[in-house]
Structures are given as C-alpha cells and as structure tokens.
Amino acid sequence: MHFLSPSTALKVVCPSTPYTSATVSFLARPGCHAIRTCNKRRNLSTSAPGNVEEEPKKDDGKARWEKLGLRKPLVEGLSRAYPNVVYPTRAQEIFIPAILSGGDVLLKDETGTGKSFGIALALLGKPRVKYVGKNLSGTTEEQESVTSLVLVPHSNLAYQYMHWIRRVAEASTTTEGVELDMERIAQYLTRDGQKHLSSGMKKLHETKPHILVSTPQAMLDLFKLDPGLVPLQYVRTVVVDEVDYLVETVPRKDPGKSWRGSYEKAIKKIQKHPGATRELLDFIYVARKEINRQQQEDWQRNGGRYDKGTYLGVRDIPGPQLVLSSATLRMHLSNYLYEESGWLDRRSLLKVKNTGSRPPKRGAEETEEEEARIREAAKVGRVKHCVIEVSDTDIRNVEGAVEVDEEVLDTSSTETRETSSTATGDRLDTKISDAFVERYQNTPSPFNPNALEAIATAVALVVPKLALLVVPSVTPVFRAVYELREMGLDAQVFDAQKSPVGGGEENPVLLVTTLAMSRGLDLPDATHIFSLGIPDGPHLSGRTVDAYLHVSGRVGRFGRRGTVVTVVEKASEGGAVGDGERMKRILKEIGAAPVRFRPFE
Template sequence: MWIGHLKGAAHNLPRLWCRATTLATRRYISSSYAVYDTHTDSNVATPPTNAFQRLGLAPNLCTQLAQALPHVTQPTSTQQALIPAVLSPTDVILRAHTGSGKSFALLLALLSKPRLLFRHEGQAPRAGISAWIVVPSNELADQYMTWARSLIPPQIATTLDAVIQSAVRGEDLDTQIAKFQATPPHIVVGTPTRLLELLNKPHGETLLGVNTLRTLAMDETDALLQLPGRFPSEKQVWRHLTHRAPGLDLLDRVMRRRATHSGGEPSITIGLERSDPRRPNEQIRRTQYRGAEREKKLAKPRPRIPGTVPLQLVCTSATANSVLRHFLGARTGWLRTNLKETKATATYLDQTGLSQGASASAALPQEISHACLVVDTPAQSATPSSQTLQLPPIRDYVACNRHFATQKDQESSRADAERPSVVQSDMLEDHTIDPLLLETLAFAFAADGVPHGLALIPARWSLRKTQAALEALGVPVEPVGPNHPIAERQPPVLYLLQSTSARGLDLPLLTHVFIVGMQSVGDAVHYTHVAGRVSRIGSQLGSIQRPSGKVVTIVRGHDSSNPSAVSSAEQRIGTLYRRLGVKPSEFDLSLLHTPPSEP
C-alpha cells in the first residue's frame, strides 16, 4: 500500500509538494497575502463607508464595518440588491451564487433595523426580539456570531447578548432560556430543531416573541424546508408532509400565528417563469400543480389585520428555484412573488439570471473549474514498483470518459454498441473510511500545490479518524466542526468538514474544494452549494471580484483489471455535470509517473 511506501520513504511526498507548489505559490499566495497590508489610510477611506450607508445601513454600523473589516471596501451586487430589500416593508426571496455575500448582507440589514421596545406604564422600556435568522447547521450559526462580534465595538463587546444570541444544540436548553429571559436579544440566530425545542417550552412563543417578531429570515431555505422536486408524485408529497423537515415545522408554526406582507390566496402559476422552455401549457399546469389542495396539513395564510405589523419573511439560497417559489406562492400562499397584487409587498431577486433564461451553467460562478478523479480497486496481480511513487490506480474522468463529458452532440451520435458497459462502483459501507479515497486526496492536494483547501467527507465518516488517516499521509489537516471552530492557518492547510455541514460556511482564502466520495456529492443542488465554498467574493481581500477556484471530486471506480468498463459513480457524475452545464477539465496526473527524488 502507498501508506507503507510513504512511511518508508517520507521524503517523497514533501518533495512532491515542493515541486508542485512552486507554480501554485505564484498563482495564489502572492496575490492573496499582498492585500493583507491594511495599515494605510486608503483602505479605510470614506467612500466605502458611504457606499454601504447609501444602501440604508445605520451610520454607526458602517463606521464600525470600515474599522473592523477594512478589506470590505464595496458592497457586492448581491448585497446592493438584498440590503435595501430587507430594510423595506416587503417579503423577499433571493437567489444568488454562493460566496456572493448574501448571509453577511442579511446580518448587516437586520442589525440596522430598529430595536423592538415594549413600553409599560410606569416602567422602563423593555427590549424584545426583533428578528430570527434560521440556519441549517451549528457551523453557520457560529459564523453569524463571529461576524457580529467583529461588528461590535470592543468597548461594548460585553453587551453582545443584547444584540444577538445563538440558539443551537450544544448548550444546555435551560441555560439558553435563562439568557433570553435576562437579556432578550435584538436578533436570534439558530437552527430549527433548537428553536422548536424552545417554542415547546412553557411560554416559549412569548420567550421568542412569535407574536411581535418583525422579520423571519431563512438562510439556505431549500436545505431548511427539504422540498420535493419540480413535479412531485403523490407519494413524494405524502412523505414530505408526513416526515416534515424541522425547518418546515418551524415555519408552519409561525405562519399559524402571523400574517406576512404578501401572503394570501395561492396562485398556481407562481414559480413558473414564462422564459422557461419547460413551462407546461395552462391545462397541464392546472393538472400538475394542484398542490394547494394537497397541503391541508399546513397553515393557511393569515389575513393582514389593519393596525397590525405583518411579519417580513426573507428566504435566501443559491438554489432558490421555481420549486421553492411555487411552494411558498402556489401551495401555501405564505410568500407570493410576481403578482400584480403583491408588486409592492414582495420582491424576488435573481442574481444568477436563470429566471431570465440563462443557461444551466449560470447556476455556478464561472470562475470555478471542475475536475474529477476516479480511483479503481488495485488488481490482485499488481506489484509495487521501485521506480514510481506507489498510489492506487487513479484515472482522470475527462481523459477516460469523454463520452460522458457534457458533449451532447457527440454523445448522441455514438452508437450504443460503442459505449462501454456500466458496472457498479466498488464502495465500502457508509460509515467505513475508504483509504483509497484518502490516498487519492493526499496526492491531489500535493500535486496541485494547494495553499488553502477544504475536504468534504461523507456525513457518517468519523472526523477524528479521517484527520488521523490524512495526517499519517503527511497532509496538514485542520478539522472544522461544532467542537472545532474555524482556525486560520498559514498554508498549506486542508480544512476537513463533513459534507452536510458545508451550507453557507465561509473559509477565507480558499482555493480548492475536494468532494470525497459519492456520499458527499449528493444531487445537483447539493453540489452547487458545496462547490460554492471556493471562489468566494472577498477571498482576495480588498476586491469584490471573484478569484479563481477549483473543485475536485474523488469517487471510487471499479476493478482495475476491467479497463473498458465505466463505473456507476462516473455515470452519475456525468449526469450531474450535464444538468449543471459544467464542462470539467483534466487533472494533471503526470506526477504519478515521475520517479521519486533521491533523498
């Protein structure tokens, strides 16, 4: 095995890294670290502060933003669209690429909203909770808290609980209740499971201010609601309602109490853009989309009572597609966009252009390149060679499977007889760490000279054991998880995270994302989000332009003694690439055949 070879000749991999990182250092590190020089006055000039203030943010917040984060010089186009929308009395749906700054913009906008105060006769005003930010993971909640700490002046940092508090599992529930009672925060950021636990406590709805809440923001909404597909079957709809996601239960519970700005009678056409060539005709739409009649178990939209303040519902995601908008507008009527009657009460912001007829490739930033490595099971007859670094049989997806590489016209012209057979991929049990995948990951990390990478592993893999296995291969690993907060390290470093916790997470200066195993790939929606961890605006400090980034997927193939076959994992990756309009590039495997250097 390669591990034994590496332990016996430990100089090989460091020398390989040394050769491979020469070019990568010029490409990434020099451009990334030069912008850390933020001591000059030009980086904290007045124009950036005015640029955010013109969007409607509070002046004091803009001043603190310029002082605490001097590299944030200008708002991104997504932030320019989202911040005014959240500050206005409208419901909002936002679709924007991952890494475009939508979560940070959401926090800035909510921090600028007025504090909710209750005045009782003869008593001092008492603060109440004004906004919720519901997130799918503890890691994303921690990220919001980190941002908030940076935006609070040091002299009043002890009052952070009055500004924002998190409600996530990991802290004692009674302790969280006591903190909310003693110091009601302006903003609560939490996961739906913990918020439901708080609501189920005596007086829980009063504690979290359900009846007086001003804004309910759902970040990564599709992950929170876990909606069925575009044309769900009766069974899918039944499963969705019977085994509901905690995020949907939470939203349904609030909708039973509160009316939104745009809520009302469902409209069956919401979520079907006229520019979509797949848009069915009127008769088919009325047959296929009678979802509102099947959603009897969900709350009906409440009427807006004169004299009361409606609840602002904000939904953001990189994949806030027609399924989500149709659910909110046609099935439930909780948030209705693109209707004449809701023109002034609901806003749909699409920063990707997909709703205006852009190609499927617009779902991902164009600065991201994609590659796939397939690792086969070594043949029993394979013997180690003293002339090359021993690794499992690794193939490049594009080089070996061009008939699956998004060339539709070429694929359709091939006869079925010319296509190789598809065999089941060799895969271990879900909870078993695959050493061949980790060896391939270690090679790819070294071969590309990665300064800052992120490896996403299957949810059932042990983070600690995976870290130990990679460190034994010489990879500098930094785990990220509930018990492992993000720690910035000098390159090279490979951050390690379970794939289910990647939504919305922002790692600075990230240049590569490695998706390890088919369990980490998921579907096209999941791939869009995990791939978006790289090439994020702000990765090169002082710039609102996206840097380049690379996503490398590593999957298992088949028995290497059958070179003419294609594994089922390769076929699935090809289908996913075509659906997203991705044209993968070849990964340079020339180092596989380079003789090891002398010590």
C-alpha cells in the same frame, strides 16, 4: 452606554393584528454590521465576481453603502472591521434596502455573492424593538425584545454569524473604555444535546438580543419548553438561510421511478413528518396562512380574479417580515414557497435571482459550438472543477478533462489573503480518544483507501495553506481525520467556534466536514475543496447538482480563485455508467467542464 450614537425612542401605535397588537417602541439607532472579507480592494457590485476596478476610492464605497439605507457610523465600523470590503455586491444593493423597508424577500443567488453577510448587515441596521410590559416584580417598564430571528441549518453557520457581528460591532462602538455588551446585540441557540439549549435559554432569560440566530429544532424546542421566552408578537423579521436545505419538497418528476406513486408517497411522508422548519413557520405564520388560503379560494371562485372588495390591504397581512435565502432554489421548492406554503406576503414580495455570473442553462439540445464554449470558459474561469478517478492500480483525470495553463490553476500567489473569518489564531487540535483509535485499528475502514490516498497526496503537493474535504453525511468524520493523519496529513475536524489558522507550505491543513455542516460557510484562506465522491450521490438528480454547487461554492468567493477536486471510484470495464461520467453531467448542468488536475496527469 451609547452604541454607535445616542438612542432615539420613537413610539408607534401598530394596527390591531395578532402580531402588532401593542404599543411598540422602536429604538431608532444604527446597528452593528458584518460583511464578507475579500482579499483585495475590488469592485464587488458587478455581476461577474472578480471584475476588479483599479484602486476604488473608499469614500465612494462608503457612499454606496449609505445609499442602501445604512447609517454612517455603521458604514465607518464596517470599513474599520473589513478594510478590504469597498462596495456592496449587486445582490446586496437590491435586497438590503428591501429588508430594511420590511417587505418579504425571496433571495436566490450564487454562492459567494454576500447573501448571508448582506442579510446580517440589513438586520443589524433595523431599529431595535422595545415594548411596555410588566417585569418579574409586577412593575410596568419599557423592555427590549428580539427584533430578528435567523434560522440556519447547523451550528457552524450560527457561530459564523456571531463572529461577523462581533467583529463589526466592536469596530462600530464609539464609546471608549466601555465593554461591548454582545448579549444585547446578538445571541445564538443551537441544540447540541440539552447542554447548549439550556445555557442558551438561560442567557435569553437574562437578556433579549437584537438578533437571535438559531437552528430550527432548537427554536422549536424553546417554544415548547418556554413559549413566552421569545414573544413572537414583537419579532419583526424571520430569516431562513439555506432554505432549500431546511424546507423539504418533492420534485414533481423522478425519472428513476414510476413517479406518480413515489411522488404521492413522498408527499405523505413530509405531511406526516414536516420537519422543524416547516412546523416552526406554520406556527409563526398561522394567521397569514389562513388569509392566503381565503384569498386563494377567492381567486378560484372569481375565475382567476381577486374580489377587491374583500382583498385585504398590505398592512393588514399579519406576521413578521419573511426573508428566504439560498444559492439553489428548484422550481418545486419555489412553487411551494410562493403558491402553497402561505408564509409569504406575495404583494410585498421582492424576488432577487441570479445577479451573479453563472452561465444560463442551455437545455438538452446543446450544440457542439456550445460545448466548445463551455470547455473554453473552463480554461479561464476563476474556479476550476477537477474530477479524479481512482482504482487499485491507477489515479487519473476523468476522460475529456480540459488542459489549462499551470499559472491559471495556481491559487497560492495571486492574492494576499486575510485570516479566515472564523479563525481565532489558535490551532485546533482535534482529539481522538484512545478508545476510538483502538476501534479504528481493529475495524474495517468505510473509506476507499485509494481515494483517501489521492486526496492526501494532492493536499501535500498543491495546497499552499488550507483546504476543505467534504465527506458523505453517512460516514464518520473523525474516522476520516484519523486515517488521513495516519497518512501524515494535518487533518482537523472543522469547528467554526475554533477554526484553525491554515498551515504553511510545509504542512497545509485539511479541514474535514460533511455536506450539511459546510453549507453557507466562508473560508477565505481555503484554496482547494475536495469532495469524497459525488455530493449527495451517487444518483444524478437536481438535488445532486445543487449539492455540488454548495460544495464548490466554498471557494471562488468574491472573485477569488479556487479549485474543486471530486474524487470518485473508477467504473469497471464494460459496466454501468461510472461516477466520473456522472460528474461530467453535473458539470455540464452548471455550465462547466472538468479541468485536468496536474498532480495526476
């Protein structure tokens, strides 16, 4: 069958390096592509999401996509699959051509700016790699290989990638009456016990996909079990999505400790247990790391200058293209990736940072005028941040919360929403076994009942269709679902493979998950995000701020409105600084202020 258009095979003899030491056949054909849905026709290319043009022309939008290097059949399929997506975002306009050109990319931008969608779009636009090799019978033939490897932190994001790819692939297929072979386009590999890994490996043995989406641990296990199953010499691109979560680094200062000792201890811990992503990238880029090490020594030996006589050309740098992406990228991680890891080809590297609308950080010397500006901005921003304090006797807004007009907070009637990009049309009924129910009934709850009651009340009063609750990673998600159901709420464990369609006003759905499992997810139907306690808290640090940004980033995507409600325990009178004050500091760090949540005035 022809996928999108007839295939054109181009033979390319690559330089002799550890990763390009073969005659490779690139299948020059359009790929299938995916992009996030938005709820209206809107111009997504501005730096401020939500800046909407009046009825933009679709033909103009298609031309913009094609100008990035995407072929016409792909853009047509994109338009059919997601008719409300008209223009690329500003970030996509920068990094999609860079990914298509083959250079390394370090991408740090706000949640909701289309990073993951744009990456999928660019990867699917790359030519398919084919090589000449021997089959099982010993006959020489042209074979397909994995072109791109995408590393994601959890299975939910892998499933979401697959959903986007399938949706646009089906819309992009031009051959009628022929079933789409998704196994040749994309596959995923996750490690939820040996069952999923073994089934994924079986599929890889039968068919090599254009794109392989995997968790780092699953990929590391695959290389140990069957090193030749995914030949690295033919992989052209490696993507690490949510790199700040997958690659652990240590801040150079920790105000809460004698920082030098704790810093050195943490460094030794990481060196001893580097984590699956580090181990995997060190393995893939071993030759590049050695060249970068030699260049660093050359730079130091020559007093900060490179010896051009020994400086290797860009084409001689071994290893596949590397794309690193996250909404948050602290300085210590950025320095490690750029200066220490040795993974990046720094001469071809494109850095894309902060194309969105988040206000810049002003520093500790913030004036009263600046604080007033933040409070005024909180009244009109598309995402409202609320902080609720609970006790045995009271549920209230945190002190100093800003008053906002009711219609500004209303998220139920401003837009006509598409079905969630991960919805299947089937209601997910989270089954809780009788054994667990019996255990829950006879053991103390790990949750503050006042906090859960506040969340259940808020969902019943203000959520029009769908909301998400993020609970601490150390707490049992099924237990939270059980207790919320006991309060009469339609609570479900979030599952990207079979996500529920949101309920109606009479019975809204609350999805429950952890911080780690929520990263990178897009839920267009969700209007409210609830956080049980400070994300990754309770101690205030850069990591805590980043965690909150990822939680709040599940709403307000592509200019949509949304509300984030953090529920914390009220501090005791005369005690230490409580979580409510800590949350106010976190909001100040991101240029926001708490807004009054009407149900608890």
